[in-house]
Amino acid sequence: MIEFIDVEKTYANNVKALQNINIKIDKGEFVAVIGLSGAGKSTFIRCINRMHDITQGEIIVDGIQVGALKGEQIRTYRKRIGMIFQSFNLVTRTTVLKNVLVSFVPELSLWRKVTGLFTKEQKIKALTALDQVGILDKAYVRVDQLSGGQQQRVALARTLAQNPDIILADEPIASLDPVTSKQVMDDFRRINQDMNISLIMNIHHVEMALEYAERIIGVREGQIVYDGKASEVTEEVLDHIYKGKVAEGTTEFEGKHAYV
Structure with missing residues (x-):
């Protein structure tokens, strides 16, 4: 489980990227984070793995206080x-x-790092990860000979080789064409469902977010303004997320999931 408790993030130029974030994400959820560019989506994602340190509050992942980790603890x-x-x-x-095997470099002994030699077990894990994303036949092909979609699958295989509990994806289909984007999103959904890996994705393609994610988190000006099921997102919800508008005569959604 991932939990944000009163989280804020202020950058050196006094820009508040995140404000008053309180949210829980359970294991195995597929969450899409949507909103305008600069709304705080990437910051939200990157605070989970300590790429960005928060200014205030706590982030707890499976009982671990992320902000309290130091040195080797962060790497682990x-x-x-x-x-x-x-x-x-x-x-x-x-x-x-070789690109997938890079995920094992931190585990190598010094002499293996110097010689670039990986263990048989690591090679099997890397090949298995490539098989999971459907490009095992490309294992010995140079990356620059692949399409954009195939390259994104290599990146996904590299991540799977780590055997992660959580996958964070920051605009993973932004540079792909519609057909390839759908193929990559199919991979993400299959991995989420088959391997029960929590998947949190920052994405500009609203239609893709609604089609593939179970849950939508809407961010505007550093604040969560919507949190609910993808199936419950309407045009009014999107207007609220992207334009700050609420339907006339309405202050919030009725029911469990509401405008925040």
């Missing part, structure tokens, strides 16, 4: 969390398999 904690970026972050002049 991050092994449980996979991170997927829009830019893929791959070494394009080497093979797909």
Whole structure:
């Protein structure tokens, strides 16, 4: 479980990226975080794995106070969390398999790091991860010979090789065409369902968010303004998230999930 308690994040220029964030995300949930550019979506995602330190409050993951971790504790904690970026972050002049094996570098002994030799077990895990995303046949192909969608699958395989409990995805389909985006989102949904990995995705494509995620978190100006099931999101909800509008005569949603 991931819990934010009174979390705030203020940058050095006094910009408040997050304000008064109180939310819980249970294991195995597929959550899409939506909102305008600059609303605080990426900051929200990156605070979970300590890429950004919060200014105030607490983030607790499975009972661990994330802000209290130091040094080796942070590195150990991050092994449980996979991170997927829009830019893929791959070494394009080497093979797909070597890019996936990079996830094991922190575990290597010094002589293995120097020689670049990985264990048989690590290679099997890497190949298994490639099989899980449907590109095992590309294991010995150079990354720069792959399509954008295939490269994003390599990045996803690299993350799966870590055997994470949580996957954070920061605009993973922003640079992909619609057909490829759907294929990658299919991968994310299958992994979420089959492996029960918590998946939190910052995404601009609202239609994709509503189709694939179970839960939508709407962020505006650093605050959570909507939290509810994807199936309950209406045009009025989207107007509230993106434009700050509430339907005439309405102050909040009726029922469990409401405008915040």
